[in-house]
Amino acid sequence: MIRILIVDDEKPICDLIDLNLSAAGYQCSAVQDGIQALSLIESRSFDLILLDVMLPGVDGYDIMEYIRPLGIPVIFITAKYEVKDRVKGLRLGADDYLVKPFDVVELVARVEAVLRRYHKTDSILSVEDVVVDVDGRRVTKAGRPVELTNKEFGLLVLFIRNKNVALFRESLYEQVWEGEYTGDSRTLDLHVQRLRKKLGWERRLAAVYKVGYRLEVPE
Amino acid sequence: MRFSRKLLLWTIIIMAISLGFSGFYFVNYVFETALTREIGQAMEESSILQFAFQTAALNVPVKYDVLSDQTIEQITDNLASGGSGRRLRVLDQQGQGIYTGDGFPDDKALLSQTDPVHDAYEIIRQEERCYIRTCTVIDVLNRTLYLETMRDVTEVFRERQLGFTVYRRVTLLMLVAGSVLMHGISSWLTRPIRLLTRATRRMAEGEYTYRARKVSQDELGQLTLDFNRMASALEENVGKLEEEIKSREDFVAAFAHELKTPLTAIIGYADMLRSRRLDEEKLFLSANYIYTEGKRLEAMSFRLLDIMVTKRSELQVQQVDVSQLFQYLSHMYQADHTMYFRFIYDPGSVRAEPNLMKSVLMNLVDNACKASEPGSLIQVTGRAEKQGYRFFVEDQGMGIPKEEQEKITKAFYMVDKSRSRSRNGAGLGLALCSEILTLHGSRLEIESQVGKGTTMSFLLPWEGQVTV
Numbered sequence: 219m220i221r222i223l224i225v226d227d228e229k230p231i232c233d234l235i236d237l238n239l240s241a242a243g244y245q246c247s248a249v250q251d252g253i254q255a256l257s258l259i260e261s262r263s264f265d266l267i268l269l270d271v272m273l274p275g276v277d278g279y280d281i282m283e284y285i286r287p288l289g290i291p292v293i294f295i296t297a298k299y300e301v302k303d304r305v306k307g308l309r310l311g312a313d314d315y316l317v318k319p320f321d322v323v324e325l326v327a328r329v330e331a332v333l334r335r336y337h338k339t340d341s342i343l344s345v346e347d348v349v350v351d352v353d354g355r356r357v358t359k360a361g362r363p364v365e366l367t368n369k370e371f372g373l374l375v376l377f378i379r380n381k382n383v384a385l386f387r388e389s390l391y392e393q394v395w396e397g398e399y400t401g402d403s404r405t406l407d408l409h410v411q412r413l414r415k416k417l418g419w420e421r422r423l424a425a426v427y428k429v430g431y432r433l434e435v436p437e
Numbered sequence: 438m439r440f441s442r443k444l445l446l447w448t449i450i451i452m453a454i455s456l457g458f459s460g461f462y463f464v465n466y467v468f469e470t471a472l473t474r475e476i477g478q479a480m481e482e483s484s485i486l487q488f489a490f491q492t493a494a495l496n497v498p499v500k501y502d503v504l505s506d507q508t509i510e511q512i513t514d515n516l517a518s519g520g521s522g523r524r525l526r527v528l529d530q531q532g533q534g535i536y537t538g539d540g541f542p543d544d545k546a547l548l549s550q551t552d553p554v555h556d557a558y559e560i561i562r563q564e565e566r567c568y569i570r571t572c573t574v575i576d577v578l579n580r581t582l583y584l585e586t587m588r589d590v591t592e593v594f595r596e597r598q599l600g601f602t603v604y605r606r607v608t609l610l611m612l613v614a615g616s617v618l619m620h621g622i623s624s625w626l627t628r629p630i631r632l633l634t635r636a637t638r639r640m641a642e643g644e645y646t647y648r649a650r651k652v653s654q655d656e657l658g659q660l661t662l663d664f665n666r667m668a669s670a671l672e673e674n675v676g677k678l679e680e681e682i683k684s685r686e687d688f689v690a691a692f693a694h695e696l697k698t699p700l701t702a703i704i705g706y707a708d709m710l711r712s713r714r715l716d717e718e719k720l721f722l723s724a725n726y727i728y729t730e731g732k733r734l735e736a737m738s739f740r741l742l743d744i745m746v747t748k749r750s751e752l753q754v755q756q757v758d759v760s761q762l763f764q765y766l767s768h769m770y771q772a773d774h775t776m777y778f779r780f781i782y783d784p785g786s787v788r789a790e791p792n793l794m795k796s797v798l799m800n801l802v803d804n805a806c807k808a809s810e811p812g813s814l815i816q817v818t819g820r821a822e823k824q825g826y827r828f829f830v831e832d833q834g835m836g837i838p839k840e841e842q843e844k845i846t847k848a849f850y851m852v853d854k855s856r857s858r859s860r861n862g863a864g865l866g867l868a869l870c871s872e873i874l875t876l877h878g879s880r881l882e883i884e885s886q887v888g889k890g891t892t893m894s895f896l897l898p899w900e901g902q903v904t905v
Contacts, residue, residue, distance in 0.1 A: 319701035
């Protein structure tokens with residue numbers, strides 16, 4: 219199991235990240251100040267640290283200096299949007315940067331991206347008889363290979379990583395097509411349609427009225 | 438052209454004209470005098486020769502009644518050889534030459550001007566030399582003769598020429614020396630202007646602290662002083678403006694930062710609620726966070742509004758009994774048992790807007806509570822002083838470090854952020870207090886020791902008294 223440390227002085231934000239990352243299958247610990255964070259890093263090992271810059275006690279940049287030799291990937295979370303602040307964080311060795319206010323889907327995607335870079339994600343995902351090899355870009359259903367286009371593959375991975383979460387059309391579009399959602403959802407609907415057909419998931423990939431789609435898997 | 442150059446140029450022009458004119462006049466005067474003297478001598482010699490001729494003619498043995506040309510010639514020859522370089526010519530009444538000395542010019546211009554009463558003279562130039570030619574009439578033995586003399590005055594003319602040459606040299610020398618001197622003087626005179634110009638340029642390039650050096654006591658020195666005074670006033674204003682802009686930028690940055698945290702929470706939890714099926718517990722947690730963070734935003738926006746309104750409003754002051762304020766305070770905090778409150782006050786009344794004053798006192802007490810451990814003492818004191826009525830709010834909390842005391846009245850500033858936020862502070866209370874106190878002609882005074890506690894106080898002046 220992948221362990222993530224969340225350091226943010228705001229309890230509501232800590233809980234928000236904790237809830238979402240736990241739902242995505244990570245094991246989270248959250249602390250609210252720098253000194254606690256340092257003692258926790260010393261006593262336990264983590265795969266990823268989400269670090270707020272403005273912290274009481276010891277500030278995020280100082281903690282970063284301490285973490286760097288340990289080789290633990292770090293994502294900075296801050297309300298400072300200015301370029302110089304972002305650059306400073308990245309210079310210090312942060313792997314990514316998340317600016318408040320952020321979207322939960324974006325948070326999960328960035329966490330995944332950083333973990334993938336460190337080869338810490340499970341590269342094999344599975345839902346019942348469908349097995350997805352993320353690194354190998356192979357999909358099999360009941361042992362038989364399924365041919366998917368790039369976009370279909372992206373959609374599938376996103377659905378599996380967010381099981382039982384209603385994914386909004388705009389966030390699906392922004393994550394997979396990597397562009398601004400213009401309100402035209404036909405492309406997206408078409409791709410979901412084909413994915414359903416190829417995998418035989420007509421009922422699994424449920425349309426959510428006025429929202430988008432949800433991959434329904436009994437827990 | 439530079440001012441010092443202009444000054445120099447005009448000085449040289451005026452110097453050259455005056456030197457040239459006076460030199461010419463002087464040399465010419467000397468020449469005229471010398472020439473007049475020479476003419477006088479020439480005329481004198483002419484009349485002496487006339488007399489000598491007549492005498493000689495009368496002494497000739499009389500053979501004839503009429504003087505013969507030959508005799509005339511002889512007499513003239515004697516006269517001519519009587520003085521060195523003397524040149525003579527004798528003509529008869531018709532202008533026919535009887536005797537002509539060496540190099541005597543061959544014209545009769547003078548004859549017409551000469552009569553027995555008046556002698557005539559003229560100045561002639563011959564082969565680079567100058568002469569005075571005189572003409573006089575000799576009546577002797579029934580003959581009328583014209584006697585002409587020539588006197589060499591080349592020297593006088595040469596002297597004039599020499600005078601001009603010398604004078605030209607002197608003038609040139611004077612001009613050169615004058616120019617050098619004047620150059621120095623003009624650049625010394627215009628030095629304050631140059632220094633002032635340099636200061637202006639430096640300031641235009643943004644170096645607002647640069648000042649011109651005062652080097653003279655005259656009007657230019659005064660100008661330099663005035664300029665520097667103006668620059669100081671400008672610098673002060675620019676500084677004030679920059680400070681204002683800086684504080685406004687800080688405010689916006691702090692505001693944006695303070696806004697983002699509750700927004701992130703509200704957006705995140707709302708997103709969870711709409712896209713996920715949550716169990717009862719998580720549902721409540723999310724909804725509660727949305728509610729509390731929304732409340733925080735609300736409190737912040739009201740406080741901000743208060744500050745804006747206070748900044749713009751006209752103050753309606755009235756006499757307020759101090760006991761009324763303290764009763765209100767003790768009433769407000771009587772239900773609060775987490776702290777130990779004590780209110781002590783001298784009787785009296787102050788000039789203030791009662792609601793704003795209550796707001797100030799409540800904010801100060803709230804701040805004191807936030808900085809203190811539960812159960813410690815918060816004391817509010819009112820004391821009648823010589824200059825006015827002073828309010829103290831004392832706590833035994835964590836105190837404020839010296840370097841933070843200045844910033845504490847800035848909007849969104851919090852000494853201990855996590856602690857302050859956990860008690861729903863937005864960092865706006867003291868900013869509001871200081872706005873209100875400014876309207877009342879007062880200001881917040883802070884005395885604090887880290888770890889021991891803080892005393893905030895302000896003085897409301899008695900009517901008619903002005904505090905700084």
